[in-house]
Amino acid sequence: MKKIISLVLVALMVLMASAVAEGITIAVVPKSLDNAIFLDSQAAAEAKGEELGINIQWTGSPTSDAGMQVQVIEGLIEKQVDGILISCNDADALEDVINRAVEAGIVVGCFDSDSPNSNRAFYCGTDNYAVGKLAAEKMMEIIPEGGKVAILTGVLGAPNLEERIRGFKETVEGTNIEVMPVQTGNDDVQTSVDVVGQYTAANPDLAAWFFDGGWPYFADPDALPEVKAFMENGGHIISVDTCEPMMQYVGMDMVDLLIGQNYPAMGAIGVETLYKIITGAEVDLGDETHYIDTGFELVDKANYEEVWATKTPW
Numbered sequence: 001m002k003k004i005i006s007l008v009l010v011a012l013m014v015l016m017a018s019a020v021a022e023g024i025t026i027a028v029v030p031k032s033l034d035n036a037i038f039l040d041s042q043a044a045a046e047a048k049g050e051e052l053g054i055n056i057q058w059t060g061s062p063t064s065d066a067g068m069q070v071q072v073i074e075g076l077i078e079k080q081v082d083g084i085l086i087s088c089n090d091a092d093a094l095e096d097v098i099n100r101a102v103e104a105g106i107v108v109g110c111f112d113s114d115s116p117n118s119n120r121a122f123y124c125g126t127d128n129y130a131v132g133k134l135a136a137e138k139m140m141e142i143i144p145e146g147g148k149v150a151i152l153t154g155v156l157g158a159p160n161l162e163e164r165i166r167g168f169k170e171t172v173e174g175t176n177i178e179v180m181p182v183q184t185g186n187d188d189v190q191t192s193v194d195v196v197g198q199y200t201a202a203n204p205d206l207a208a209w210f211f212d213g214g215w216p217y218f219a220d221p222d223a224l225p226e227v228k229a230f231m232e233n234g235g236h237i238i239s240v241d242t243c244e245p246m247m248q249y250v251g252m253d254m255v256d257l258l259i260g261q262n263y264p265a266m267g268a269i270g271v272e273t274l275y276k277i278i279t280g281a282e283v284d285l286g287d288e289t290h291y292i293d294t295g296f297e298l299v300d301k302a303n304y305e306e307v308w309a310t311k312t313p314w
Helices: 002-022 036-052 066-079 091-103 128-142 159-172 189-202 225-232 244-251 263-279 304-308
Strands: 025-029 055-058 083-086 107-111 122-125 147-153 177-179 206-211 236-240 257-261 291-293 296-299
Touching: 025 036, 025 066, 025 263, 036 055, 036 263, 066 083, 066 091, 083 091, 083 263, 091 107, 107 263, 122 263, 128 159, 128 177, 128 206, 128 236, 128 257, 147 159, 147 189, 159 177, 189 206, 189 225, 225 236, 244 257, 244 304, 296 304
Parallel strands: 025 055, 025 083, 083 107, 107 122, 122 291, 147 177, 147 206, 206 236, 236 257
Antiparallel strands: 257 296
16 A cells, blocks of 8 residues: 555656646747857757756847847746746846846856856856867967967857957967957858958958857858968968858868857756756756856867768758
């Protein structure tokens, strides 16, 4: 009889946990809905939501704009979602609304791009300073003679991108590498292609580019004649991100090195960590900064085919 009662209690607990899970809604907010870089995070977040039996709401602003992101979060506060996972366009601009969401009883985590001074529960993503530092170290190996290096970024002020720039600049400081003024593509593929093409043409003595995000490599290769010519004439490019469409450029000798972030892990781990906090489960939030490191990978001509085979086709 005791065994039967125990089995019944276990079954009831499972049913209660399932009922609670079904009522949980986590909103995942990328920097913008038009940025393809987040597609892998979306797929992973939605798969994790299905696995956990919870509702995942993928929502955000049409373009990368901190003010519009604030409005999105305000709307989610009104809807009283249980959790929010956000990639911040501007750490300071999002701090107040994140704190208001937390005060309203919503668990907030950041992925990809943090707001460290807010009351968010954790950050799940890349060590962006380390990525910038690594890019600089690799750049010094590629062009030991030094020269002028341009940086392409997305939106000025984005905390993850600013950290990559800081890591790069501080690492090459005092060397024979001259960092040119930062160029911005506004997180837009075509704008980034145009900026790179125009700046390269206007600076024939440019030695290399550091793309702190891979926006140009979402374009068709035929749309990048300036990049192709730049590399053929002895130029060099190091770019962040290793999304599936970008891998072809390594084989085409249109980029020296890709530094890839783990966007699927950001989506899956971010959602699961929020779920655990919401349900009161034990969760490891790392050190006092509550930073969950999702790591990165390096891809060059030696291993690109092997890595490419692991990517889900877009």
